[in-house]
Amino acid sequence: MSWSSCPIKWISSQEIRAVLQWDVLVPAITEALQAVSTAGAVVQPVRTKLEDKENAGTLMVMPGLVRPCNALATKILCKYPGNAAKGLPTHTSLVLLNDTQTGVPLALLEGDSITELRTAAASAAATLAVRKFNKPTGSPCIVAVLGAGTQGAAHARVMNHILKPQQVRIWSRNGCQSLVSKLSSEGVPAVSCSSVQDAVNGACVINTCTLASKPVLKLPWVMKGAHINSVGAANGNDQEMESDLVRSAQIYADTAEAVMKEAGDLILSGSKLEGEIGEVIKGTLKPTKGMTTIFKSVGMAAEDAVAARLVYDTLYPSKH
Numbered sequence: 001m002s003w004s005s006c007p008i009k010w011i012s013s014q015e016i017r018a019v020l021q022w023d024v025l026v027p028a029i030t031e032a033l034q035a036v037s038t039a040g041a042v043v044q045p046v047r048t049k050l051e052d053k054e055n056a057g058t059l060m061v062m063p064g065l066v067r068p069c070n071a072l073a074t075k076i077l078c079k080y081p082g083n084a085a086k087g088l089p090t091h092t093s094l095v096l097l098n099d100t101q102t103g104v105p106l107a108l109l110e111g112d113s114i115t116e117l118r119t120a121a122a123s124a125a126a127t128l129a130v131r132k133f134n135k136p137t138g139s140p141c142i143v144a145v146l147g148a149g150t151q152g153a154a155h156a157r158v159m160n161h162i163l164k165p166q167q168v169r170i171w172s173r174n175g176c177q178s179l180v181s182k183l184s185s186e187g188v189p190a191v192s193c194s195s196v197q198d199a200v201n202g203a204c205v206i207n208t209c210t211l212a213s214k215p216v217l218k219l220p221w222v223m224k225g226a227h228i229n230s231v232g233a234a235n236g237n238d239q240e241m242e243s244d245l246v247r248s249a250q251i252y253a254d255t256a257e258a259v260m261k262e263a264g265d266l267i268l269s270g271s272k273l274e275g276e277i278g279e280v281i282k283g284t285l286k287p288t289k290g291m292t293t294i295f296k297s298v299g300m301a302a303e304d305a306v307a308a309r310l311v312y313d314t315l316y317p318s319k320h
């Protein structure tokens with residue numbers, strides 16, 4: 001007998017995007033983040049990284065099991081920043097979904113769309129959780145996005161969806177007019193900024209979505225009490241945020257174990273974590289009113305597994 005008598009499904013980016021609408025994905029990723037901070041609910045070893053120094057690339061293997069969501073999957077992701085100059089995505093990936101009872105492979109999913117959407121959804125979940133305890137009052141909500149690549153675009157869209165801000169200000173070191181035009185045509189109130197300082201001035205939510213290895217965001221530019229989703233710099237030597245800024249804030253990890261190992265922003269600034277964002281979602285950890293908060297996300301297999309399972313169950317409802 002062979003498991004391949006029930007052949008594995010291939011699930012395309014188009015199919016994934018049709019399922020993973022923000023109203024469905026943000027609650028699912030919120031549940032995944034909460035599970036990560038619940039004893040026994042998630043098995044998720046810190047990812048294995050293969051460094052290809054010759055091509056300045058990294059291959060990562062990310063397995064994860066999320067019991068409450070019946071999700072078992074592995075993502076294999078390559079990060080090759082030099083691809084940008086070749087007109088290729090800097091991050092490419094596949095996700096293999098397995099049955100949780102038997103381990104039998106169920107589906108292979110295009111991973112780039114999952115990575116794009118689940119990362120932005122995690123930042124959205126974190127933003128909503130923190131704002132329950134610590135929401136700046138008075139001025140209208142302005143969102144800033146630093147970086148205009150895949151994550152910058154997805155963060156602009158999801159922040160617009162959940163916060164309905166007055167403005168979404170975007171900065172990218174090479175300009176961002178084409179992204180701003182695209183977002184405007186979708187109804188996002190996007191504007192292009194020529195400096196980080198202009199983009200973040202007065203912003204209540206800041207999203208750092210760059211491939212920077214040196215800090216782009218500095219303490220004096222950030223409004224006290226703002227919330228920062230820091231998505232880049234998942235490499236012990238890289239930083240997106242100045243150390244003084246990180247030390248001044250309350251910091252919540254997607255997963256403490258991986259952030260303490262991988263997040264240069266934490267490691268190089270010598271900062272300590274308040275805890276995991278799942279604890280804020282559960283309400284067992286409460287950000288202090290008026291403090292600047294940081295959601296430090298390095299990315300987790302649990303998010304990929306839950307997103308993949310959601311897509312599979314939606315497309316093949318009778319197959320589990």
Ligand SMILES: NC(=O)C1=CN([C@@H]2O[C@H](COP(=O)(O)OP(=O)(O)OC[C@H]3O[C@@H](n4cnc5c(N)ncnc54)[C@H](O)[C@@H]3O)[C@@H](O)[C@H]2O)C=CC1
Pocket residue numbers: 079084089090091115119147148149150151152172173174209210211212213214216230231232233234297298299300
């Ligand atoms: N936390 C998570 O779960 C995830 C994190 N990431 C990280 O998020 C970041 C953005 O990823 P993508 O949008 O997919 O990449 P991308 O290649 O699509 O976009 C990168 C952006 O960063 C800018 N950039 C490149 N070098 C820079 C520098 N030295 N200083 C300032 N800006 C610079 C580019 O101009 C571009 O706007 C990367 O660091 C990536 O590794 C990506 C996926 C998941």
Ligand SMILES: O=C([O-])C1=[NH+]CCC1
Pocket residue numbers: 077079091115234298299300
């Ligand atoms: O979790 C993820 O997919 C990634 N984290 C950093 C680069 C990609």
